[in-house]
Amino acid sequence: MSGSYIGKEPQYGYFEKQRITTANGVLTSFALAFTTADSTQLLVSVGGVLQEPGQSYTVDASTPQNVVFTEAPASGVEIFIIWMGKLTTGPSFGAAMLTDKTALGAQPAATDDFLLYDADASALKKVAFSYMQAAMGDITAVTAGSGLTGGGVAGDVTLNAIGTADRITANADSLDIAATYVGQASITTLGTIASLVATTADINAGTVDAVIGGTTPAAGTFTTLIGTNVDGIIGANTPAAITGTTITGNTSVTTAQVDITAQGDLRLQDTTGGEYVAFQAAGTTTTYTLTMPAAVATTTGQALTSSTAGVGSWSDVGDASVGTANEWTAQQNFNNTALTFDATQDWALTANQVATLTLTGNTTFDAPTQMVDGAFYSLIIIQDGTGSRTASWNTVFKWAAATAPTLTTTASAKDIFVWRSDGTNMYEVGRQLNVS
DSSP states (O other), rough: TTTTTSSSSSSSSEOOOOOOOOEEEEEOOOOOSOOOOGGGEEEEEEEEEEBTTTTTTTEOOOSSOOEEEEEEETOOOOOEEEEEEEEOOOOOOOOOHHTTTTTOOSSOOOOEEEEEETTTTTTEEEEEEHHHHHHHHOOTTTTOTTTTOOTTTOOOOOOOOOTTOOOOSSSSSSSOTTTTTOOOOOOSOOOOOOOOOOOSESSSEEEEEEOOSSOOOOOEEEEEOOOOOOOSSHHHHHSOEEEEEEEESSSSSOOOOOOTTTTTTEEEEEETTOOOOEEESSSSSOOOOOOOOOOOOOOSOEEEEEOOSEEEEEETTTTTOSSOOOOOOOOOOOOOOEEOOOOOOOOBSSTOOEEEEEEOOEEEOOOOSOOTTTTTEEEEEEEEOOOOEEEOOOOTTEOOOGGOOOOSTTTTTTEEEEEEESOOOEEEEEEEOOHH
């Protein structure tokens, strides 16, 4: 009857009962209405006879679970199952449950477990210490006074023994250094500084009145810039205009000058930083002087030339221009290039206006690429040592009398062709077959 128990009444649960009425002498498996850990938690009666757990019946691992009898219960026999003590509530944690336990006495290992309440699942769960480390970050070596706070709140932060593997990272907050900070005598390595503005600052044993830099620095004016080795104190990807009186490099000079060390260069750069003209030293102790031509040249055209020693000079070249008529006093030509054989032959005309092709098999010419209206193109077709190679042509090739040529197929034979293009088609203007 309800509320009756053998022994002490359970403090945190009750018995669950299920009746089975589908026994037919054949079925051995019946679905349970609840979940149990194993067969020993069940009290099973078949026809008023209690069954032995693990011998007369077992509980499988399916979902939902089934009670499985070793012999099929007889048809119409009465079966009932009692689940021994279903938990509905439980005791609260007491302080002694923690305080009387032995202390770990060391930092938790990554595989040690903590007890955590999962608010989403409304259940207690264990969690490995490694997951807590990943969620909070590595804070094991932080030493700080009372001023170590978040949110950009002012305070004193002590940074001890900063090594090569340590770093300071800033997000939305800033790290300020007091004006009274003395610092160390020298900085071994200094990375890129986005913006630096200094007044009467010592940089490499020199006094700088204005050091201006950054991705888009503001315009600035300096009086004197002095340094033993200055790699680019003024300037950036998009430098603004700077007015200077004197720039002094490694050697004192009386006029504005920039000295360049070996393999260094001086760049005249556009405002976007993508294009520039560079002057670079030759890498030796030799000094080269580049003198611009006079405002009024002796002729109407001059060109800058360089000797094999790298010495530049200006030479008179007259009025040669591709936009005007010129009388040439030296041979002008296109150098011949050799096309790579292909069974579907390609011909890129820009770099191969005058070309040869040696046939090592039969081929079909594709339409040439890069045709220019009014340009002439020439091709010599050579049979290899075997000969008997043939060629067919794309329809862009137009032939005299609308008749494509039949190649000379003798081994090593040469056939010469010339075309004029209108930008779309290649019109034959001449052919010489079996030239020898």
